[in-house]
Amino acid sequence: MRRTFKLSMLLLTLGSFFGCTSRGIQEESKGPAVEGEKAPSFSFKDQFGKQFSLSNFQGKVVLINFWATWCIPCRDEMPSLDFLQRQMDQSQFAILALSVDES
Secondary structure (H helix, E strand, O other): HHEEEEEEEEHHHHHHHOOOOOOOOOEOOOOOOOOOOOOOOOEOOOOHHHHHHEHHHOOOOEEEEEEEEOOOOHHHHHHHHHHHHHOOOOOEEEEEEEEOOOO
């Protein structure tokens, strides 16, 4: 993958973050992502309550997918994301599927 494509994917997914709010996802910086600059940091908990932050994935291309269980298109795209994750080198790529459901 080219560096520009990687950054564009990250910025695209981070951009969707700023339009969503949810319990458990905590923004630690102000303002939107800017191409060529370090991605804004934020933290979240996994389904087991373990705390993570974007910095846990430093050095990897990270695709962040914000979704909700009530969103049919969101659920429909999950198999594609799963397939993509299996095709990529997991030492260099990660997908974070973050639910914005309230519960």
